[in-house]
Amino acid sequence: MPKDRPAPDLPAPLAPLVDAHTHLDSCGARDAATVAEIVDRAEQVGVGRVVTVADDIAAARFAVDAAHWDQRVFAAVAIHPTRANALDDATKAEIERLAADPRTVAVGETGLDYYWPGKLEGCAGIEEQVEGFRWHIDLAKRLRKPLMIHNREADHDLLTVLLDEGAPETVIFHCFSSDATMALACVEAGYVLSFSGTVSFRNARELHEAAKLVPDDQLLVETDAPYLTPHPFRGAPNEPYCLPYTVRSLAETRGQDPFELAAAATANAERVYRL
Structure with missing residues (x-):
């Protein structure tokens, strides 16, 4: 978790908002009281509901517990692609x-990550990741729940596996960070693209162009907290309360009123997650 800068101030409220992807455990939540503290801060600025996401077994158990502790919290569970080598039967x-x-409310985050193999000790190899991704796709279809995707440097293979397996009814590309070509491919396939603080980064020009192409009804907003804190707070710890900063930046990029964008993203979150 970033610690070299102080936490951002509370932004001006922007409501209603749903943080479509966050990690409450990595934000410091440990029990019902600390979950409530984080969500209370978010609710002060209009972020009334959050989806806390798992990437391993411990985080999955915590996410489901947190969702039962606080009715403003929902869970998504899976094994992260870099940990796909841990997907034994148990x-x-x-x-x-x-x-x-x-x-x-979703199976995730799963998908493919081609950045870390060979760099991170113990990271799952590409074949293990693809096998794990296929298993999660099947799980999402059997449970009739959305599939939440992590994609890092794997655009082509991700789309290929989804096509080969047959995608679930709802597919969410969390923290969409690819270019306009990938955005158009996802939009044409009917997938939902979720934008995080990366869309506010000044050097993310290809992402800015991609963000302009996504229809209002195929868009979500997220923090991915405690990571990817939006500009101008990069390097500071992120939390769900920071989501309005990202939404205002995304609205400026798309030439939209931020309140209209917030309303559209919230309606989409309610629909795809069945909130």
């Missing part, structure tokens, strides 16, 4: 149990 059974919980 792990699959536990993820399936947690994913079936009524407070779990």
Whole structure:
């Protein structure tokens, strides 16, 4: 978690908003009280609901617990692609149990990450990631829940696997960070693109162009907290309360009123997550 800069001030309220992807455990939440503290801060600025996302078994258990502790919190559970080599039978059974919980609104984050293999010790290889991704796709379809995708430097292969397996009814590309070509391919396929603080970064020119191409009804907004804190707070810790900074930046890029964009993104979150 970033710690070299102080936490951002509370932004001007922007409501209603749903943080479509955050990690409350990595933000410091440990129990019902600390979950409530984080969500209370978010609610002060209009972020009334959050989806807390898992990337391993411990985080998946916490996410489901948090969603039962606080009715403003919902869970998404999966094994992160870089940890796909941990998907043994016992792990699959536990993820399936947690994913079936009524407070779990998506299977994720899963997908492909081609950046870390060879750089991160113990990282799952590409073949292991693809196998794990296929298993999560099947799980999402069996449970009739949205599939939440992590994509890093794997655009072509991700679309290929989704086409080969047959995508679930709802596919969400979390923290969409690809270019206009990928955005158009996803939009044409009917996928939902979720934008994080990266869309506010000044040097993210290709992402800015991509963000302009997404229809209002295929767009979500997220923090991915405690990571990807929006400009001008890069290097500071992120939390769901920071989401209005990202939404205002995204609205400026798209030439939209931020309140209209917030309303559209919230309606989409309610629809795709069945909130």
